[in-house]
Amino acid sequence: MAEARGLVIVNTGNGKGKTTAAMGMALRAWGQGLKILMLQFIKGGSGYGELKAAEKMPGFEIMAMGEGFIRDAEGDKMAGHRQAAREALARAREEITSGRYDMIILDEINYAVGFGLVSEEEVLELIEMKPAILHLVLTGRNATERVIEKADLVTEMREIKHPYASGIKAQKGVEF
């Protein structure tokens, strides 16, 4: 029996599959009876396949606390993102120390750092405060050096080819 130890896992890079791989981890962990929370820093809304799936998977919760698409946000829109990220961060602190979960996924938190919605320092604090047994998964492009340093497992997802480039539309069940 291997010693139980919570890992800090980072999925970063410019490609698809960072959040998707985190969902795959959630699926595997859920199969083993673990309790999982995915807390989304950017994504909000409903209708996503993963939200519908989680509704049917007791023990796997997704909280979509973001405001959605951020890349070109300015002014009021950016203030909304900032506020949403503060709330997600407060929630992350609370849940990480709650003992209610075996795995917590902070989805797109690295991306939120890139946009200045959350500071690198705050992310490092989340890692520091986690119980030893908790698996903490951080996704999003541009994970910082210091976050990578604190992680046990880091994977970079690189885009080699993307269907949008050849004019194919987003497909239900794949992209959302």
Next chain:
Amino acid sequence: MAEARGLVIVNTGNGKGKTTAAMGMALRAWGQGLKILMLQFIKGGSGYGELKAAEKMPGFEIMAMGEGFIRDAEGDKMAGHRQAAREALARAREEITSGRYDMIILDEINYAVGFGLVSEEEVLELIEMKPAILHLVLTGRNATERVIEKADLVTEMREIKHPYASGIKAQKGVEF
């Protein structure tokens, strides 16, 4: 409403997350009501989190048709892998054309090609024979150029840091 079109998706590279991201795709697709088959070319056995999860997810099937760890296999052991791969390939042909699934994941098929268990030509034929609407996901390191050429979406998962390197054991719910 976007036009429904089945994508050919390849997850390759030397990092974690190729199979895991495919499981995440399965989870999202399952949430949208799609029927999914994951056919594993290398992995066999039981006890894996994803198998336990799929048992609780009607509409998501996993067939673990491999013989397990292959890297140092020789002689009889390699013959067993070869035979298992032939059976998995026959099953893949049958299920791809069956119309029973909306998404089929051929897990580690690229890796099986790398070991000469399946030929590149046979993989290209599977892609050719797929119904237009079917999403076909091919995982495994060292996807060949011609397979990448046929794909719509290709992601390379690169290992940046791995916990085994620092002596941490495989963790239930994360690694298996």
